[in-house]
Amino acid sequence: MNSWLDAVAQVEALEDLHLDENLVASMRERWQGLSGSQVGRINFYTPSFRHHETSEVSACGKNAFPAISITGGECKLQCDHCKAKILEPMIPVRSPEELDGLVDQIVLDGGRGLLLSGGSDHQNVVHYEPYFPTIRRIKDRHPYLQIAMHTGIATPEFSRGMEDAGVDVAMMDIIGAQDTISQVYHLRRSVDDFEAALESLVSTQMKVVPHIVIGLHYGEMLGEWNALEIVQRHLPSALVLVVIMPQYASQSRPFATPPTGDVGRFFMDARAALPDTPVLLGCARPAGVHRSITDTYAVMAGLNGVAFPSDGMLALAKRLDRDVFVTPSCCSMIVGEEVLVLGEESGAKPLDHIPEAPRRRAALRDIPIVVSV
Numbered sequence: 001m002n003s004w005l006d007a008v009a010q011v012e013a014l015e016d017l018h019l020d021e022n023l024v025a026s027m028r029e030r031w032q033g034l035s036g037s038q039v040g041r042i043n044f045y046t047p048s049f050r051h052h053e054t055s056e057v058s059a060c061g062k063n064a065f066p067a068i069s070i071t072g073g074e075c076k077l078q079c080d081h082c083k084a085k086i087l088e089p090m091i092p093v094r095s096p097e098e099l100d101g102l103v104d105q106i107v108l109d110g111g112r113g114l115l116l117s118g119g120s121d122h123q124n125v126v127h128y129e130p131y132f133p134t135i136r137r138i139k140d141r142h143p144y145l146q147i148a149m150h151t152g153i154a155t156p157e158f159s160r161g162m163e164d165a166g167v168d169v170a171m172m173d174i175i176g177a178q179d180t181i182s183q184v185y186h187l188r189r190s191v192d193d194f195e196a197a198l199e200s201l202v203s204t205q206m207k208v209v210p211h212i213v214i215g216l217h218y219g220e221m222l223g224e225w226n227a228l229e230i231v232q233r234h235l236p237s238a239l240v241l242v243v244i245m246p247q248y249a250s251q252s253r254p255f256a257t258p259p260t261g262d263v264g265r266f267f268m269d270a271r272a273a274l275p276d277t278p279v280l281l282g283c284a285r286p287a288g289v290h291r292s293i294t295d296t297y298a299v300m301a302g303l304n305g306v307a308f309p310s311d312g313m314l315a316l317a318k319r320l321d322r323d324v325f326v327t328p329s330c331c332s333m334i335v336g337e338e339v340l341v342l343g344e345e346s347g348a349k350p351l352d353h354i355p356e357a358p359r360r361r362a363a364l365r366d367i368p369i370v371v372s373v
């Protein structure tokens, strides 16, 4: 293949995209110089919490990994980019006893894991402590149930509490700019506090999956590279990248949509910085054409996973000679904007052919799904 743009042109679903030719050329050049255990493989996750079906992947429609908020829809922090909206679709629980009963029902319904989340206090702490004994009992009762917890800023003691409770996966957002912490999060915390929290989490046996939100400073890139350096210093199990969704912000403090080129350049830098760590693109990213271009750059930059892949991504990855795998929704742990890595990509199936991606999404309903998972 002479050019990666030629590869894009061969995927009908992508033929109307306007890509930055210089960026694509530099992605190709950088790709050729990369080496590392995580360079070359890409996994497409098909989540279960909402309907997602393209011509290439099918959703099994089972909510195997529900998200639970221990504060319902309440969050004291009210960050400018979220205003607690991320909590709204989650199942609310208000006490450890309520969580205990809910989990039994989730297991009965075939659930394989769950995400515990919740709103923060004014210090960016989510108060899970009263839940730790219950989580321990739940894990003892259902040892195969995967439990992920989205923390705010964790202390070493808090991190050990999570570990002792049996939490499998710890997640937190890493913020690399003081102005973003002060202005977007309204927090009197420092970048060092976020780094110390990551350090305490990775010192446990838990899998740790930090997130970097691209465009977190009102849509501008500010602390992303510093956050990447923090992640580089503490080497977690995986890194998830998401792109800010401006529609959640209030009109009084609007967010811009980060340009796709900037997002793509950051993908490249993240890949180069962490050649031996899985770097994944999470569900949260602006929709429409922006999403298709973002996903295209994620594949070109060599990220290891894409949740909710746009139409054409599997075909593109195959045409770029990547080792392509598909993880069905009942095996992938994707909740809200979270993509988690479970074991050795449990349930991932290799894709050994280039799928045909039809041009018009409207016509997809009549076309058989080509990837069986």
Ligand code: SF4
Residues within 6 Å of the ligand: 075, 076, 077, 078, 079, 082, 083, 084, 085, 086, 087, 118, 119, 120
């Ligand atoms: S990002 Fe987290 S802390 Fe901030 S408003 Fe949303 S739920 Fe609250």
